[in-house]
Amino acid sequence: MTTIEGAPSSEAFEVRLEATTSTIDALTKIATPGSLSSGDIEQTASSLTAGKPDLIVFQPGDFLNTAIVVAERIDTLCPEISNVLVATPSPKVLERAMAAGMRAVLAPDADQEEIFAVLSRAASVAQKRRRALTSEAPGTPMNRILPVLAAKGGSGKTVVSTNLATSLAREFPGEVVLVDLDVQFGDVASGFGLEPIHTITDVCNQSESFDTTRLKAMLTPHEAAGLFILAAPHSPAEADELDPTLLAKVVEMLSNEFRYVVVDTAAGIDEFTLEVLDIATDLILVASMDVPSVRAISKEIAALELLGLEDAEWHLVLNNASAKVGLTVDDVESALGRQVDVRIPATKTIPLSVNRGIPVALQDPRSPAGRAFNELAGRAVPVQATNNGKRRRRRTAK
Numbered sequence: 001m002t003t004i005e006g007a008p009s010s011e012a013f014e015v016r017l018e019a020t021t022s023t024i025d026a027l028t029k030i031a032t033p034g035s036l037s038s039g040d041i042e043q044t045a046s047s048l049t050a051g052k053p054d055l056i057v058f059q060p061g062d063f064l065n066t067a068i069v070v071a072e073r074i075d076t077l078c079p080e081i082s083n084v085l086v087a088t089p090s091p092k093v094l095e096r097a098m099a100a101g102m103r104a105v106l107a108p109d110a111d112q113e114e115i116f117a118v119l120s121r122a123a124s125v126a127q128k129r130r131r132a133l134t135s136e137a138p139g140t141p142m143n144r145i146l147p148v149l150a151a152k153g154g155s156g157k158t159v160v161s162t163n164l165a166t167s168l169a170r171e172f173p174g175e176v177v178l179v180d181l182d183v184q185f186g187d188v189a190s191g192f193g194l195e196p197i198h199t200i201t202d203v204c205n206q207s208e209s210f211d212t213t214r215l216k217a218m219l220t221p222h223e224a225a226g227l228f229i230l231a232a233p234h235s236p237a238e239a240d241e242l243d244p245t246l247l248a249k250v251v252e253m254l255s256n257e258f259r260y261v262v263v264d265t266a267a268g269i270d271e272f273t274l275e276v277l278d279i280a281t282d283l284i285l286v287a288s289m290d291v292p293s294v295r296a297i298s299k300e301i302a303a304l305e306l307l308g309l310e311d312a313e314w315h316l317v318l319n320n321a322s323a324k325v326g327l328t329v330d331d332v333e334s335a336l337g338r339q340v341d342v343r344i345p346a347t348k349t350i351p352l353s354v355n356r357g358i359p360v361a362l363q364d365p366r367s368p369a370g371r372a373f374n375e376l377a378g379r380a381v382p383v384q385a386t387n388n389g390k391r392r393r394r395r396t397a398k
């Protein structure tokens, strides 16, 4: 393993740095060796990003490796912030800093003029990015909350939610989070082959001082799929401690930060699902192609109608759709009095993908099942106002 030396600590540099930051119109935080020494990446990232600085200047001393990992995490959590590294700029240091999304590397012997030039450029980039991220241009689509529901276990909710999130993240990488609200037996993480450190339980336990940065630190990223998950508790017993209202609040907070919040749920309408329905923009209803499942979803639809969820867009997904089970799509549609919007074929590829921990929509988006999930994602993309005032759906790229 290669080790790379960090910047030697230099008092004179600190003096020049301070003189510069006091003249730049930007909120700057300095990551000193002391603040990096704990090795707790999430905690360090969270405290450095608190208060939403424009610039974070890493002066890592002996903690260069930690600085790189923390900067990379910050780049994911708050991509608008410009991270700058102070280190002797060898090719290896430069390469690692750039790979971690850092904006610049400053040599410890840089003079004040150079420090000023680098930091003011980095600050101005950060401020522009922040404005772009927060601007509410007319016609900006509303972020969406999409609970995936089914009356019975085994209908395919988790398969649908993991693949829907994956298809959405292909078009909007980094802008999708999948929340596992099957709080007792949730298996979203395993569907992605992930072993999360933090779960919903940690989120609820820190509700005293709750902010978006801390919340984001509880998410587990899936790099290849370009999305985040908020995992279900490690054990069913933990579910007793969870507060459904607080979790709906968490979903709402996530929807302020992410374009799509897909929510996997337990069978039926439990109290967690009920709270999320209140804020849902879309309902994804999954029925499996068999008589008991269709009967059950018919009752669930009736119950949902009583709740008065007219504002949400409904999408009826028929899973295990296959010609050879003595039931036709027409039968299902007439039993439910609704049109089936998307059909997911019954295919061995799905259990194989579940067992492998790689969603079909990631591994094989062009397979029949992959295409079906893309079609569902295409229905869920934002509705935008068009020139003639009508509302029209944008389709996802296939």
Ligand SMILES: Nc1ncnc2c1ncn2[C@@H]1O[C@H](COP(=O)(O)OP(=O)(O)O)[C@@H](O)[C@H]1O
Pocket: 150, 152, 153, 154, 155, 156, 157, 158, 159, 160, 319, 320, 321, 344, 345, 346, 347, 348, 350, 351, 352, 354
């Ligand atoms: N279209 C399909 N074709 C084949 N198997 C499927 C299909 N959809 C789901 N399955 C299998 O059914 C099982 C239950 O699916 P899951 O998504 O976990 O259901 P739920 O979350 O509703 O309980 C999984 O093992 C999955 O592999």
Ligand SMILES: [Mg+2]
Pocket: 157, 158, 159, 182, 186, 187, 265
């Ligand atoms: Mg499930």
